[in-house]
């Protein structure tokens with residue numbers, strides 16, 4: 001179930017090198033005990049403006065109250081389409097809400113624990129979602145070009161939030177390129193950023209440092225929860241433990 005076996009040889013060589021370098025930078029899942037029980041999700045969504053076709057229901061939802069907390073949970077997550085037979089767990093977590101991207105699943109667990117509003121980071125361009133190989137190739141080219149994919153969803157009320165959880169998959173031992181667009185679009189000065197990451201073996205790589213470089217005037221919590229695709233069955237407890245033991 002290792003995605004490296006599924007990709008073509010060129011990408012395998014590149015990714016193997018990247019993974020080797022980044023393994024040392026893997027982040028931990030904070031293993032402390034927790035007490036509070038999870039509140040049910042309110043499915044709150046941050047204000048977002050669709051400038052293109054919505055690719056998921058959450059991106060077109062609007063602001064809702066979360067009971068007074070000023071927490072935003074923004075995430076980029078790309079679940080492969082149903083029927084993709086290779087490494088389905090690489091990007092799909094079955095849940096009560098259906099088939100979710102792994103990062104999206106993590107975002108839901110965070111919201112169940114701390115409340116807040118969900119925001120889906122989406123792009124104008126469509127990624128190839130019928131094939132892991134095609135997606136890997138596409139993302140590799142995007143990174144090689146240092147692209148800034150245009151976003152189709154936007155936060156129109158960032159001032160309302162002090163704490164922003166930001167989730168993304170490790171792509172090529174880096175942030176997915178749409179995350180660079182995201183961090184360049186917004187100024188998180190004075191806010192607390194709490195990263196969370198899904199991955200296929202590399203942990204968070206250097207991504208937290210990168211976020212700190214992109215947002216030098218934010219407080220970036222360097223304690224990301226990372227969920228490996230082979231531990232998805234434990235993802236809920238891993239994320240719950242982590243978030244309940246966070247101090248922010």
Ligand SMILES: Cc1cc2nc3c(=O)[nH]c(=O)nc-3n(C[C@H](O)[C@H](O)[C@H](O)COP(=O)(O)O)c2cc1C
Nearest residue numbers: 078090091101102103139169172173199200201202
């Ligand atoms: C284009 C692409 C590149 C990836 N590169 C890496 C990588 O360098 N290291 C790693 O550990 N996992 C890598 N992965 C695996 C993803 O991080 C993992 O599948 C993650 O669970 C996807 O989350 P999502 O379903 O929310 O999109 C890559 C996946 C894709 C699609």
